[in-house]
Structures are given as structure tokens and as C-alpha cells.
């Protein structure tokens with residue numbers, strides 16, 4: 001059947017029956033044909049050699065796009081599996097998807113892979129790429145697929161679990177073959193293994209089949225693949241930079257927090273210096289909440305299971321909740337995964353009228369979520385966290401102002417912590433959302449209006465809202481360009497309904513309030529983890545657990561050093577005196593390694609003239625002979641909290 005293809009520039013071109021994506025790319029230009037890795041026809045990605053069977057929107061996919069990179073990385077995962085099965089004939093393979101910046105593949109093997117294994121696998125990968133084997137698509141029935149993959153139990157499980165509706169043409173599954181290696185797969189792939197420009201195997205780790213600890217443990221190999229060697233080199237540099245900033249490593253070097261094995265996966269303890277940092281973040285949260293008219297409340301860590309039934313968490317969030325606790329005749333209790341229902345109970349503690357609204361409740365609430373162990377990562381993904389959570393109840397008339405205020409608040413929050421590069425996503429009504437579309441229209445428009453007046457870049461993600469309302473997510477970009485989700489402003493029509501919330505209006509009728517969930521940091525733990533990596537541990541002075549180290553040149557200067565420390569301490573600075581036996585040079589180096597923002601050195605001339613030598617982190621050399629009161633003044637200024 002001849003097809004009409006609409007190119008990205010809008011032109012429509014007729015092509016004859018049986019034309020392939022590669023033919024079309026060639027007809028556009030030889031350069032494009034050479035760069036092409038697949039094509040997109042309407043919503044489907046297709047291999048270059050597939051005949052195009054319907055008309056529609058058409059685009060050639062190259063490695064310049066994220067889709068192209070996904071195809072490259074997915075193809076690279078096949079080659080990795082092929083290499084592993086070549087070298088370990090008794091191994092079997094599970095799944096191997098592309099992920100951000102790379103790919104992985106999971107294997108069941110007798111022994112975990114050693115670094116030497118990884119080298120051998122890597123060498124085999126290179127051979128397979130050099131051999132430039134074609135990736136060939138094969139369509140087979142379920143029964144054929146079961147026999148082809150009979151020796152590979154995970155593939156059999158995948159084939160058996162495919163829903164009939166997911167099967168291509170109702171009953172066919174697809175696989176891709178290169179030489180004697182075949183993998184179950186939907187595709188598409190690069191045309192051949194030789195089209196992988198740059199690949200590197202990175203590391204191995206344990207993983208569970210389907211991510212579930214109850215299942216068999218597998219061995220995962222992570223790799224990365226890029227459109228060019230220089231892209232790969234740049235990525236390896238970024239990884240190295242990220243490793244230097246790893247908040248788990250810095251947390252231990254700077255003595256901030258740790259994750260003791262005896263405590264449990266995804267749980268942290270905060271050491272005194274981390275405690276200072278954390279309380280500064282929390283105090284700032286309280287200060288800003290007060291400034292924006294929120295009241296602080298407290299709630300317990302447990303509640304009867306019935307509360308979580310009413311709130312809907314047991315329907316929609318049960319997987320992430322810890323199992324119930326049952327004590328004698330008492331009802332079941334659950335540890336809280338969120339603070340919301342408690343704030344609803346405060347709202348409900350007495351009758352409310354329009355005069356009580358807007359009512360803004362905030363809490364630094366400890367919540368617990370059961371995350372799969374494979375997904376737990378330092379402070380970034382934890383099982384126990386503190387949310388700087390707020391819930392605002394308001395009337396429809398107040399909605400616009402409230403949303404604008406909430407957005408202003410979160411933007412001030414991230415700016416105060418030194419993040420200048422951020423963007424927002426507006427997620428709107430999902431197709432399967434139930435109930436009246438009226439509130440969706442009102443609140444989506446209000447959120448959009450708030451975004452437009454705030455003047456920050458945003459994109460709309462149609463249909464990505466939660467089932468109970470639209471939301472704005474704010475993402476921040478860190479010092480090495482990584483994007484982190486941080487603040488959220490979430491509308492909720494569901495909870496007020498479920499709990500039967502109401503208020504008396506000025507006409508003496510009753511109405512249901514709107515509810516706005518808002519997290520500024522998200523989780524305090526995660527926010528601090530991101531911040532440690534963003535600053536590589538060298539915090540702005542107001543957040544530094546130790547702001548000034550005073551170093552005496554010799555023992556005879558120790559008394560004066562202590563006097564300097566006391567003077568600065570009285571001015572509100574956090575000061576340490578290094579009275580160790582180390583040499584002067586070592587003491588200064590220690591302060592720099594610990595990333596203390598300021599180092600003060602005092603010697604004979606300073607004792608005499610009541611001066612200090614002052615040196616700031618990241619600056620070369622120090623300023624000698626600064627009068628003590630002057631040094632104090634400038635340090636206090638530098639240490640001012642945002643908004644002070």
C-alpha cells in the first residue's frame with residue numbers, strides 16, 4: 001500500500017508500497033540515511049528495514065535525540081548479554097533496559113562477576129561490535145517463543161506473563177537475533193552491532209528479579225554508550241566529578257551523617273555537625289513558613305489503619321507503606337507514609353467557617369515509606385524521612401492568590417539555598433480521572449496563571465496529574481547540571497471529599513474547601529543530600545556547620561586563639577580552635593579539607609596588635625593583620641542567613 005508521510009517540517013510526501021524507513025531517509029539525503037538509527041511513524045518506533053505500512057507523521061531518529069540514544073543503549077544491552085552468554089555458557093539472562101545515560105543487563109550466574117570477568121566481557125563486547133553483526137527482527141508465536149527460550153527461565157516467565165492484548169497482531173511475540181544470539185524484545189534496534197560508536201561497561205551490582213527481594217538475586221552489569229568517543233569521555237568526566245561530590249562519601253568525610261548497617265536500609269543517623277546543618281535547614285523552613293502565614297502543627301508517627309482507609313492511602317499507596325502493627329485487642333496501626341490525613345483531622349477538630357480560611361498548616365513530619373532495597377540510595381531515596389509538608393484549605397475565590405503565594409514561596413526557598421537554575425512541570429488531568437472536570441479546569445488555569453506571573457520556565461505535561469488533582473513540580477539544576485525534583489504544589493479535590501470536609505460560607509450555606517499539598521524541600525534528608533552534592537560539601541557560610549577555624553601558629557598563641565574564638569562565638573559564629581599538635585600547614589590543610597568557610601591564623605604580631613590573619617575557602621592566600629573586630633564584622637556579614 002502506498003503511504004503518505006508527513007515530515008517534521010510539515011511537508012507530505014507519497015511513497016510507494018513496501019518503502020522502508022531507510023529508503024525514506026535516503027530519499028531525504030544520504031547524510032541523514034547514514035545517521036539514521038530508526039524511524040518514528042506516528043507513535044511507533046520502527047527498525048530502519050521495516051516496511052512502512054501506514055500513512056502518518058514520520059521522523060528519522062538519529063543519535064542526536066534521546067530516543068536515538070535509548071535505541072543505541074538498548075542495542076548495547078543486547079551485545080552485553082550476548083558477550084556474557086558467550087563467556088558463561090551456564091548463565092541465563094533476565095532483562096536489559098536503557099536507563100538514563102546508559103543501560104544494564106541482569107544475569108543469573110553461579111558467582112558474582114569479578115573485575116577480571118568484566119574485562120573479559122568488555123573485550124568480547126568489542127569483538128561483537130567489530131564483527132558488525134546485523135540485528136534481525138523475528139516474529140514468532142507464543143509457543144515458538146517458549147521453545148526458543150526454553151533454557152532461559154526469566155524469558156519464559158516474561159513470555160507467559162504477556163497479556164494477549166499486548167501481543168503484536170494478537171498472538172505474535174518478537175525477538176531480535178544477531179548471529180546465534182537471540183533476545184526477546186520489542187525493538188527497535190540499531191541496524192547492526194557496528195553502529196555502536198562508543199561503549200563502556202561500568203560496574204556490577206546485585207539486583208533482584210523484578211526488583212523484589214523475595215525473588216532470586218541476580219547480578220547486574222551497568223554500562224554506558226554514546227554517539228561518539230568524545231561524548232563518552234565527557235560522560236566519564238561527569239561521573240568522576242559526581243563521585244567526588246557523592247553525598248555518602250562527603251557525609252562521612254565531613255562527619256555529617258551515616259547509614260549504620262545495624263539501623264536498617266534507607267535509614268540515617270545525623271552526627272553533631274550534620275545536626276547543625278539540618279537544624280539550619282529546618283529553621284529556615286520554619287522561618288519562611290511563618291513569613292508566608294503558615295501555622296506549625298505536630299502529629300504522631302502512627303495512626304489507626306482506618307484513617308489510611310478513609311484517606312485512600314491503603315487503596316493507592318499500600319505498596320509503599322510498612323505492614324500493620326497489631327497489639328492485643330487494639331485495632332491495627334500503621335506507620336505514616338504522609339502527613340496529610342493528620343492535618344485534615346486538625347481541620348475537622350471543630351466546625352469551620354469562611355472566616356477560618358485560608359487555613360495553612362505546616363509540619364516537619366517524619367514519614368516512612370517502604371522503598372525496594374535496590375532503589376534506596378543514600379539520602380536521596382530513603383525509607384525514613386522528614387517532610388516539610390504543608391496543607392492549605394481555602395475557598396475557590398482564594399485559590400488563585402494561594403497558588404501564586406505557594407509558588408512564590410517555593411521559588412524563594414530554592415533561591416535561598418543557592419539554586420538559581422530551575423524549571424517547573426505543570427501536570428494536568430489524566431484521562432482516567434474520575435468525577436467532575438469543573439475543578440480541574442479551574443485549578444489548572446490557576447496553576448498556569450501562577451506559573452506565568454512567576455516568570456520561570458515551565459513545560460506542561462498533559463495527563464500527568466495525580467488522579468486527585470493537577471500539580472506543579474519544581475526541578476532544580478545542580479552545579480554539574482543534574483536535574484533534581486524538589487518542591488511540589490499539588491491540588492487535591494479527593495481528600496476533602498473522602499473526609500467530608502466543609503465550611504460555612506458567608507451566606508450561611510456549606511461548601512467543600514480546596515486543599516493544597518505543598519512540599520518545599522520535599523524530604524529534608526534528600527534536599528540536604530542534593531545540597532551536599534551541589535556544593536561538594538563547601539556550603540555557603542550560613543549553612544556551614546563550622547564557619548571559622550582558628551589556628552594558633554604556636555602553643556604560645558593558644559590563649560589568644562581561644563579569645564578570638566570566644567569573641568566570634570559571641571557574635572553568633574560557629575567557631576573551632578585547632579589546638580592539635582599538627583604543624584601550622586597541616587592545621588590549615590585540615591580546615592580546608594573539612595571545607596570550613598574561613599580560617600583564622602594567629603601569631604606573635606596578632607597577639608600584640610589584636611589582629612588576625614584571615615583566609616576564605618577557595619581563595620588563595622590570606623590577609624594578614626586584620627583587626628579582630630573588623631574580621632568579626634566581615635565574617636558575621638558573610639554568615640548572614642538569607643533575608644537577614
Ligand SMILES: [Zn+2]
Nearest residue numbers: 176185186187
Ligand atoms: Zn532489544
Ligand SMILES: [Zn+2]
Nearest residue numbers: 338339340517
Ligand atoms: Zn499532603
